[in-house]
Amino acid sequence: MLTLENRSQLNRNYDDQGYFVIRDYYDASEILSLRKVISTFHELWKKDNTTFYQEEAFNSSLITGSKYLAPGDRVKLFNFISSKKMMDIVDSVIPVNPAFMNTQLFFNPVNPQQKDFWHRDCQYDHEVEGQKEAILHTQVVHLRVPLFDELGIELIPGTHKRWDNDEEFNVRQEEKGKVSCENISTGKKINLAAGDLLVFSADMIHRGLYGLDRLALDILVFDSADDFVDYVDDDCLPDISMLGEIDDPRLFTTTIQLKLQK
Ligand SMILES: O=C(O)CCC(=O)C(=O)O
Numbered sequence: 001m002l003t004l005e006n007r008s009q010l011n012r013n014y015d016d017q018g019y020f021v022i023r024d025y026y027d028a029s030e031i032l033s034l035r036k037v038i039s040t041f042h043e044l045w046k047k048d049n050t051t052f053y054q055e056e057a058f059n060s061s062l063i064t065g066s067k068y069l070a071p072g073d074r075v076k077l078f079n080f081i082s083s084k085k086m087m088d089i090v091d092s093v094i095p096v097n098p099a100f101m102n103t104q105l106f107f108n109p110v111n112p113q114q115k116d117f118w119h120r121d122c123q124y125d126h127e128v129e130g131q132k133e134a135i136l137h138t139q140v141v142h143l144r145v146p147l148f149d150e151l152g153i154e155l156i157p158g159t160h161k162r163w164d165n166d167e168e169f170n171v172r173q174e175e176k177g178k179v180s181c182e183n184i185s186t187g188k189k190i191n192l193a194a195g196d197l198l199v200f201s202a203d204m205i206h207r208g209l210y211g212l213d214r215l216a217l218d219i220l221v222f223d224s225a226d227d228f229v230d231y232v233d234d235d236c237l238p239d240i241s242m243l244g245e246i247d248d249p250r251l252f253t254t255t256i257q258l259k260l261q262k
Contacts, residue, residue, distance in 0.1 A: 007092040010199075014093050014141075018160030019190070019200035025085070026145070026195045034080055035147045037073045038217055042105060044068040054110050058208070063103040063217065065235040075245045077103075078238050081219050082251045086143065089199060090251065093141050094223045099254040101140060101220040101232055108210050115181035116210050118172045120159075121202035128173075131203075132163055138226040140202040143219040144192070150216060151209035152192035153200065156184065160201035168205055181207075192216070221251065229258040 002010075013020040026034075045060050045068055046053050063069070064077050080086070081100070090098045122134040139160060144153070156168060163169075167185060170178040189209065192198055200206065202220070222228040232255055243249045 002088045002092070007088065010089065010092040011095070014199060014201075017157045018204040019155055019157065019198065021190055021192070021199070022089070022197045023193070024195050025197040028195070031145075031147060031194050033076070034145065034217065035215075037069065037076050037080075038063070038105065038147060038215065040073060041068045042107070042215065045105075056109065056111070056114070057107075058109045058114070058210070059104050059106045061102055061104045062233055062236050063105055064237075065233065067235070071242065074238070075242055078242065078246050078249070078252065082246060082248050084248065086219070087248060087251065089143065089197065090141075090221055093199060094221065097224040097254050098221050098251060099224040099229070099258060100237070100251045101222050101228060101255070102236060103220065104218040106144075106208055106214060106216045106218060108214055114210070116154075116207045117180035118168075118184060118187075118205055118207045119180065120172070120205055123172070135160060135163070135203050138223070138228070140220055140222050140228065142198075142200050142202050143221070144198040144200070144216050145219070146192040146194055146196060146198075146214070146216045148213040148215055149193045150191075150214035151211045152190045153198060153206055154187045154189045154209055155200060155204055155206040156186045157188055158204075160204040164205065172205055224254050224258055229255065229262060232259065234259070 010020055041063050064074055120131060121140065122131050126134055164172060170176045171182050171184050172180055174180050190198060237256060238246060238249065238252050
């Protein structure tokens, strides 16, 4: 159970650094149940996306959708995402009306030559000026639940709020002969074990570290005051009949409300 003091400490850590990690947040049985659902998704997804998986993939998304998981497994996943334990953390970072965006699953690329790469998530939506704007205003939060021990994530603390220095910019944007898989001197590696929870800003400079048996579930949430609802796929939300089976569905109902207002 997190106390009010714990929560404000987490909020301060996130605000200052752009991330925090809670070691051993989930016990072995919680991870085992989650792993069962996620493995069902992952095996079906791999079969259905053979070429993409073999050639270039390092993640999948829309895990809560209806394409690969049966309703019972989807409800289990919705209940994991919106459990009291997870919502304590979500509420610490986004205290007013947090909303569900999506889920992603990160794994090792099949090709061992494929290198992990530095980025800010917002760089895929915005040119440089737009990225500068994005980090000042709106941020999506990732909650990473590693299902096996993994090398984790390398991130640059504080970059959720500040622009890149020259070294960071040239590597991340592949300028001046640099490539995005090069080391950056300000990077901090966060190794993760199954049961840990890593919370980080999608817009800080980061890269996944490939290796070991990595299979990590990322849950993406946003502040409902920000305009992100168009990124949400309807099929990833619980339908009306499922809402009754979710103990605390507010993370999802907030997103559904936002969609209805559009
Ligand atoms: O783990 C990875 O490969 C990258 C992670 C990432 O970029 C993210 O979660 O936004």
